[in-house]
Amino acid sequence: MSWSTEHERKSMSALVLVGTPIGNLGDLSPRATDELRHADVILAEDTRRTRGLLTHAGIRAAGRLRAVHAHNERERAAWVVDVVRAGQRVAYVTDAGMPGISDPGAELVRACVDAGLEVEIVPGPSAVLTALVLSGLPTERFVFEGFLPRRGPSRRERIAALVSEPRTTIVFEAPSRVRATLADLRDACGPLRQVAVARELTKRYEEVWRGDLVDADAALAPEPRGEHVIVLGPAPPRPEAGDAEIEAHLRTALTEGLSTRDAAARVAADLGVPRRRAYDAATQLRRANPRQ
Numbered sequence: 363m364s365w366s367t368e369h370e371r372k373s374m375s376a377l378v379l380v381g382t383p384i385g386n387l388g389d390l391s392p393r394a395t396d397e398l399r400h401a402d403v404i405l406a407e408d409t410r411r412t413r414g415l416l417t418h419a420g421i422r423a424a425g426r427l428r429a430v431h432a433h434n435e436r437e438r439a440a441w442v443v444d445v446v447r448a449g450q451r452v453a454y455v456t457d458a459g460m461p462g463i464s465d466p467g468a469e470l471v472r473a474c475v476d477a478g479l480e481v482e483i484v485p486g487p488s489a490v491l492t493a494l495v496l497s498g499l500p501t502e503r504f505v506f507e508g509f510l511p512r513r514g515p516s517r518r519e520r521i522a523a524l525v526s527e528p529r530t531t532i533v534f535e536a537p538s539r540v541r542a543t544l545a546d547l548r549d550a551c552g553p554l555r556q557v558a559v560a561r562e563l564t565k566r567y568e569e570v571w572r573g574d575l576v577d578a579d580a581a582l583a584p585e586p587r588g589e590h591v592i593v594l595g596p597a598p599p600r601p602e603a604g605d606a607e608i609e610a611h612l613r614t615a616l617t618e619g620l621s622t623r624d625a626a627a628r629v630a631a632d633l634g635v636p637r638r639r640a641y642d643a644a645t646q647l648r649r650a651n652p653r654q
Contacts (some may be wrong), residue, residue, distance in 0.1 A: 375449045377442060377474045379461045381486015385564035387418045389487045395419045397484050401453035403445060405430040405438075407466055411457050430454065435466045439473035446479045459489055464508045464534055489563055490532050493591035496570050497530070497558035500596060504530040510543060521550045524594060531594040537561075537586040541579055547594060548575035556595030562588045603633040605643070612644050622648050 380397055383389040398404060398416065404426045406412035416423055430438045446452055454461050454470060461467030474481050490506050507524075510533060511517040524531055524547070535543050540559070547557070553576030560570045565588075571581040608629060615625035626641035633640075 374451065374480065375446050376451055376480035376482050377446055377470060378451065378453045378482045378484060379467055379471070380453050380455045380484045381460045381488070382415060382455050382458060383564065384458045384487045384489045384492065385562065385568075387415065389564060390415070390419055391484070391486060394484045394486060395421065397453055398455070400451070401426065402450040403428060403452045405442070405452060405454040405470075407431045407456040407461075412455055415455070430466060430470070432466050435469045439469050442470050443473050443477045443479065446474060447477065458487075460486060463488070463490065463506075487564065489534070489589075489591055492563050493558070493560040493570075493593050494530065494532055496560060496563075497593035498572055499530045499556060499558060499593055501530065503528070503596075504532060507531055507533045509534045509536075512539065517546075521546055524597075525550050526597050526600070527594075528596050530596055533592040533594065535590045535592055537588060537590065540586050540590045540592070541582060543592065544575065544578045544582075547592070548578070551575060551594070551597070555597070558593040560591045560593070561586070563591065600634055603635050608633060608635060608640060608643050609647065612640065612647055616644065616647060616651075 378397055378401065380394050381391075382394065398419065399421050404412065404416075404423065405428050407430065409427050409429050412427065413423055416427075430442070442452060454467060456465035456467060459465065462471060471481050494501055494504055505527065507520065510520050533543070544557070544559070547555070553574060555575045556573070557575050557578055558570060558572045559578060559581065560568075562568045571578070573581065611629045611632060612625055615628055616622075620628065622644045623641065626637060626644045629635070629644070630637040630640040
């Protein structure tokens with residue numbers, strides 16, 4: 363869909379997700395300011411914080427401000443659909459950054475998409491990308507984990523998955539848990555895994571520490587403050603498996619009753635070797651030990 367003029371675009375009904383500063387209010391874009399100024403309704407994760415942002419930008423709330431947060435987003439989604447369908451332009455902002463990324467917003471988008479209504483985005487600052495680029499770690503491929511579970515099997519499983527993760531990983535963490543999370547990552551991934559820890563991004567006291575997990579804890583303040591972004595470097599390449607290791611794994615697989623083809627497939631996946639190499643080795647073992 364396209365518009366002939368900016369005025370015509372502003373007159374169209376839509377849900378508009380507006381990215382807002384993650385710290386420095388000077389990062390509020392002109393387009394975001396314009397969208398908030400002309401929206402019929404402004405939905406906010408925290409109306410108090412958004413009121414301060416509007417005041418900074420010289421925008422009057424004028425009775426347009428409504429709260430939509432993690433605890434009421436699902437029930438408010440139907441109301442948003444009705445408002446947009448009635449011809450209103452609804453802007454949604456969270457406390458900082460991009461709605462829907464470790465913040466509410468996704469439920470509103472899904473509801474409007476399912477209803478066949480327009481959804482637009484005004485891009486803005488992102489703690490994920492800011493920390494990633496500042497980290498100095500590889501940026502070609504990365505994965506965002508958000509906040510890790512606080513405890514239990516789900517936390518252990520998520521951290522275990524990072525041990526062999528070949529992409530740079532971004533994790534959000536609260537100040538009260540950042541030390542424990544770094545310790546868990548060190549224990550799982552090894553002390554020499556590269557990491558960057560960023561805090562207070564774009565603010566006056568912005569800090570980014572870069573090094574190995576073994577030194578990360580000592581680099582933290584005695585009482586860490588502000589939300590932290592942990593950027594974990596990719597897992598180092600796994601050493602290429604030798605013939606003896608491949609043969610040992612194949613013997614185990616064949617002893618378990620797997621066919622030559624299935625044993626080769628499993629070992630190729632487990633050791634990261636070409637399937638043809640594993641299959642040829644399995645075939646030789648089967649010929650040498652036909653009863654296996």
